[in-house]
Amino acid sequence: MNFLAITWDWNPEIFNIGGFSVRWYSLMFVISFLLGVHLMKKIYTQDGISHEKMDPLFMYTFISMLVGMRLGEVFFYSWPDYQDNLWKIILPFEKREGSEMLFGLVKGWKFTGISGFASHGAAVAIPIALYFYAKKHLQKSWLFILDRMGIMVALAGFFIRMGNFFNSEIYGKETGTSFGVIFKRAGEKYPCHPTQLYEAFSYLALFFILWRLYWKTDKKQKEGYLFGVFMIALWSLRFLIEFVKQPQVEERGQWALNTGQWLSIPLILIGVWLMLRKSKSEN
Incomplete structure (x- = not known):
């Protein structure tokens, strides 16, 4: 009996005219980009940084994200x-x-x-790109920009996972109960864990926590602290949710921890180190 389950059969295309289509996933991506620009301008105003430095920031971020996610999929999952x-x-x-x-x-x-894209690849590529951005355009430390961009990435994660939900992809295992979501377009007949929603709303909550820490506390003065919170929270959430996700690589389905979880562990540890380290002002 699946009377408590939600049957999800949403068309991933908003419209299709003559073979040209606009998809919900693309719309989510655009919204995350535009909202990220708007909110980052507020942060730059607060920090006394010219808005002219925004254009190279998002070029560095956008390109490194696409390249990193693509290479992450290739080398971590599909080599x-x-x-x-x-x-x-x-x-x-x-x-x-x-x-x-x-x-x-x-x-x-x-x-x-x-x-084929993997977020763990972006977790490597974006910080590397931001190192060069901070050095060339800000004349500030690497951790300064990572603290602030972590807030925007958490928000972007919400919209991207909502796009995955509209696409009926990256969902979880069968719940084994009458609760869950039946992803009809993916050929599922039984309720599954909507892991896209688990991640999406976890990332949205993380965004609000980081946003409040930036505006309402002095934590932004300790460089690396906000990015440390971001790394610990996001990748810990990802680690836990992976337990109910479908394995992305079938051959690794019997592993005690899947690929995503193994890749999350060092990122969590980096976050712990960033939160516990002493900044220059404390030495």
């Missing part, structure tokens, strides 16, 4: 699929007999699109 065809990492074409590419200009190839 066997790419090790003999490295061009597939960045080229969205696949050779197939009798198919065509780009309106038939080239025979024997099919446009497939680039798919």
Whole structure:
């Protein structure tokens, strides 16, 4: 009996005109970007930083996020699929007999699109990019910008996971009860854990906590503290929610901890170190 379950059969496309479609996932991504810019301007005003420095900030963040998430998927989860065809990492074409590419200009190839992203890759790439941004554009410490961008990333995580929910993807295992969500478009017949929602609202709560810490306390004066809170909370939440997620790599389904959990552990430890370390002002 699944009378208490929610049957989710939402169309991931908002509209489709002549083959051109706009999807809910894309809308969530755009909203997170625009809202992030708006809120970051408030923070830059508070810190006395020119808004002109916003443009390079989001270019560094956006590009590093896409590159990091893509490489994270390739190397952490799908390396066997790419090790003999490295061009597939960045080229969205696949050779197939009798198919065509780009309106038939080239025979024997099919446009497939680039798919597959992993947030752990972004967790590595974005801080690296922000190091160079802080050095070139802010003349401030690396941890200064990480403290503030962690707030925006938590908010972006909420919208991205909501996009995953609209796409009926990255959901959890069957609940084994009458509670849960039946992802009909994904072919599910029984209630599953809506892990996208678990993560989304956890990240939203983290955003509000970090936002309050920035505006209502003096914690932002201790460089690295806010980013440490972000790292501990976000990756601990991810670690726990992974227990009810579907395994992303079937061959690793029997592991005591899955790939996402193993990758989360060092990030949590970095957060602990950032919160406990003494800043220069305390020495």
